[in-house]
Amino acid sequence: MPSLEQDEVVTGLLKKGFSEQSGGDHRYFRLMHEGKDTGIFTMTSRGKKKYRSLGNDLVTAMAKQVKLTTKEFTNLIKCPLSEEEYLALLAKRDEL
Numbered sequence: 001m002p003s004l005e006q007d008e009v010v011t012g013l014l015k016k017g018f019s020e021q022s023g024g025d026h027r028y029f030r031l032m033h034e035g036k037d038t039g040i041f042t043m044t045s046r047g048k049k050k051y052r053s054l055g056n057d058l059v060t061a062m063a064k065q066v067k068l069t070t071k072e073f074t075n076l077i078k079c080p081l082s083e084e085e086y087l088a089l090l091a092k093r094d095e096l
Contacts, residue, residue: 003054004074006045007052008078009044010027010029012077013042016076016083016086017083018031026044026046027043028041033096040065040090043065059074067095072089
């Protein structure tokens with residue numbers, strides 16, 4: 001079962017075309033493409049202690065929010081899946 005560190009997820013999303021927006025108890029990440037908001041987003045908690053490590057349930061939920069499988073999301077964060085490959089997958093699935 002995959003688990004990811006919150007800092008690793010934030011860094012990975014920002015490198016792959018997501019922009020961060022603050023809001024209350026959460027940090028929102030929206031996918032921007034060609035200067036436009038795609039409507040694809042996910043979020044993480046601001047709480048540092050409890051959510052430092054994101055378990056399988058949270059990773060799976062975030063993957064669904066950004067239109068990926070859990071394995072694809074893990075690859076997006078850990079860098080085997082590039083921003084270009086991610087956008088191509090979304091286009092292929094008519095999600096972009």
